[in-house]
Amino acid sequence: MSERVYQGIGVSDGIRMGKAFIYRRAPEPDTNRMIKQEQAEQEISRLDRAVEHAVLEIDELVARASKTLGDDKVAVIKGQKTFLSDPAYCPQMKKLIQEKLFSSEKAVREVTDRYAGVFEGMENSYMRERAADVRDAGNRLLQHLSGADCVDLSKLDHPVILVADDLAPSDTVRLDRNLIRAFVTRRGGKTSHTSIFARSLDIPAVVGVQDIMDGVTDGEELILDGNKGICIASPNPETVKDYHAKMEQERRMEEVFRRYAAQDAHTHDGKRVIAAANIGSLSDAEDSLKKGAEGVGLFRTEQVYLSRKTAPDEETQYQVYRKIAECFGSKEVIVRTLDVGGDKEISYLGIGKETNPFLGYRAIRYCLDRKEIFLTQLRAILRASAFGKLSVMFPMISGIQELEAAKAMMEEAKEQLRRRQQPFDESIRTGIMIEIPSAALMADVLAQEADFFSIGTNDLTQYTLAVDRGNEKVSYLYNYFDPAVVRLIHRVSDAAHQAGIPLGMCGAMAGDPLAIPLLVGLGLSELSMPAGSLAQAKYTVSMLESKSCGELAAKAVNCRSAGAIRDLLQEYLQKHGEQD
Numbered sequence: 001m002s003e004r005v006y007q008g009i010g011v012s013d014g015i016r017m018g019k020a021f022i023y024r025r026a027p028e029p030d031t032n033r034m035i036k037q038e039q040a041e042q043e044i045s046r047l048d049r050a051v052e053h054a055v056l057e058i059d060e061l062v063a064r065a066s067k068t069l070g071d072d073k074v075a076v077i078k079g080q081k082t083f084l085s086d087p088a089y090c091p092q093m094k095k096l097i098q099e100k101l102f103s104s105e106k107a108v109r110e111v112t113d114r115y116a117g118v119f120e121g122m123e124n125s126y127m128r129e130r131a132a133d134v135r136d137a138g139n140r141l142l143q144h145l146s147g148a149d150c151v152d153l154s155k156l157d158h159p160v161i162l163v164a165d166d167l168a169p170s171d172t173v174r175l176d177r178n179l180i181r182a183f184v185t186r187r188g189g190k191t192s193h194t195s196i197f198a199r200s201l202d203i204p205a206v207v208g209v210q211d212i213m214d215g216v217t218d219g220e221e222l223i224l225d226g227n228k229g230i231c232i233a234s235p236n237p238e239t240v241k242d243y244h245a246k247m248e249q250e251r252r253m254e255e256v257f258r259r260y261a262a263q264d265a266h267t268h269d270g271k272r273v274i275a276a277a278n279i280g281s282l283s284d285a286e287d288s289l290k291k292g293a294e295g296v297g298l299f300r301t302e303q304v305y306l307s308r309k310t311a312p313d314e315e316t317q318y319q320v321y322r323k324i325a326e327c328f329g330s331k332e333v334i335v336r337t338l339d340v341g342g343d344k345e346i347s348y349l350g351i352g353k354e355t356n357p358f359l360g361y362r363a364i365r366y367c368l369d370r371k372e373i374f375l376t377q378l379r380a381i382l383r384a385s386a387f388g389k390l391s392v393m394f395p396m397i398s399g400i401q402e403l404e405a406a407k408a409m410m411e412e413a414k415e416q417l418r419r420r421q422q423p424f425d426e427s428i429r430t431g432i433m434i435e436i437p438s439a440a441l442m443a444d445v446l447a448q449e450a451d452f453f454s455i456g457t458n459d460l461t462q463y464t465l466a467v468d469r470g471n472e473k474v475s476y477l478y479n480y481f482d483p484a485v486v487r488l489i490h491r492v493s494d495a496a497h498q499a500g501i502p503l504g505m506c507g508a509m510a511g512d513p514l515a516i517p518l519l520v521g522l523g524l525s526e527l528s529m530p531a532g533s534l535a536q537a538k539y540t541v542s543m544l545e546s547k548s549c550g551e552l553a554a555k556a557v558n559c560r561s562a563g564a565i566r567d568l569l570q571e572y573l574q575k576h577g578e579q580d
């Protein structure tokens with residue numbers, strides 16, 4: 001085949017070469033469908049066939065797993081078979097099909113949820129864990145009912161470039177960075193959560209490539225260029241040679257940046273800027289320390305929830321948070337409370353489908369409604385705070401009432417721990433993300449109640465410009481250099497300085513070398529980013545001069561367009577000697 005170039009949106013830098021691996025996920029089953037009376041018999045045969053296939057599949061898996069996995073893992077897989085042959089599980093589904101005219105999918109969902117709910121309500125933690133097995137059994141049945149032949153990513157055994165229609169955050173957390181060299185997807189935007197996870201894993205990625213699924217064949221040779229946002233299929237020898245040279249150049253620049261990684265970030269004239277990391281797990285924490293993190297500006301705790309089938313209990317969360325606190329010692333770790341919803345679906349949390357998920361039941365709104373889930377997390381964070389320097393940060397605060405309600409929950413969690421006589425850091429700081437325009441506009445009021453602010457430009461950009469951050473069709477409008485966004489940052493900075501509270505940023509803008517002079521000029525004291533960006537960011541900060549950054553920022557807020565702001569910044573960096 002001849003060389004073809006596919007253009008998309010580069011969301012995680014780096015160049016990789018390798019063979020394509022096409023990943024197709026099973027379509028979402030319709031679990032609301034009803035049937036007609038005369039279809040009942042046929043529907044029951046469909047269900048019987050799906051059960052038969054699921055049992056055969058489990059037998060195969062057990063045979064394979066016995067050779068490679070421990071007895072405990074094999075027992076978990078066998079557990080699913082027990083449910084399929086339970087005298088009530090499948091017969092109850094058939095009853096619903098016959099008597100209530102549910103489709104097989106609807107019956108499977110209904111009975112599985114009911115069963116899982118019973119297990120989840122049990123005292124014994126071993127029994128509670130069984131809820132995940134019932135859900136697995138149910139999902140396996142749904143997959144066989146859809147007849148989809150879906151590939152299991154965990155079965156990959158050689159390095160590839162993953163080609164997919166889309167990857168859900170729950171897929172990305174399972175990606176093995178040793179086997180996935182890079183990925184390219186048809187959907188997605190620059191700051192969709194899939195892209196964010198790719199950056200945190202340091203996996204080069206391109207999203208929003210319209211015809212990638214039909215254009216590329218399994219096993220075909222690919223070059224993925226995350227810097228330019230392109231994917232080249234069957235590259236000709238000239239292109240391969242060019243790219244080898246580019247990869248070599250990239251390696252040399254990384255060596256230059258690496259020299260700055262171990263130093264604290266400060267400008268040429270000595271102004272201190274904290275270069276912190278965005279993390280989602282203990283392994284991210286360890287990795288970011290090696291790459292020069294001076295703390296954590298954003299710990300996305302939802303990743304602790306995403307990699308599981310049931311909600312993590314207090315003890316499980318406490319163990320993770322404590323290890324991360326210990327890892328950073330006296331360096332601050334800002335733990336963001338659960339930010340679920342939007343494009344992060346965690347099925348067991350029961351958010352359900354929404355018409356406008358980014359404007360809906362998300363983050364702090366969910367937590368203030370599901371008080372037990374919120375209190376469990378707050379207690380776990382507080383307990384871990386006794387072992388390091390943790391701070392708590394609430395996401396998606398839109399106004400003062402929400403902040404007061406969240407702080408009241410925090411007080412309640414503290415009181416519960418005091419009653420249990422469990423220690424925690426009594427002086428723990430509580431801050432908020434500024435990522436909704438209303439919060440930016442009311443920052444002076446919010447600053448009276450918050451110990452710090454961290455600007456989330458990923459959401460602030462989407463809400464200010466009314467551009468879905470994950471929609472490739474409107475990604476041309478998504479731009480954090482838009483003067484509307486820059487003016488809001490300026491306003492938040494004024495409010496934070498007036499109130500004397502620290503101001504950081506943890507959205508993608510903070511790790512963009514082009515944006516850094518502007519952010520320093522706007523008075524931000526902490527920039528938090530994926531670990532892979534730290535070395536270059538510290539290098540960029542080291543070239544800046546704080547006074548001229550201030551002048552630059554004053555000019556930027558008066559620009560008419562994102563293009564004008566970019567030009568200004570490019571000119572500044574050229575003058576101050578950035579090498580590209």
Ligand code: PEP
Nearest residue numbers: 435456457458459506507
């Ligand atoms: C943001 O919105 O900028 C942010 C950091 O939070 P998240 O990307 O997790 O929504």
Ligand code: MG
Nearest residue numbers: 435456458459
């Ligand atoms: Mg956000």
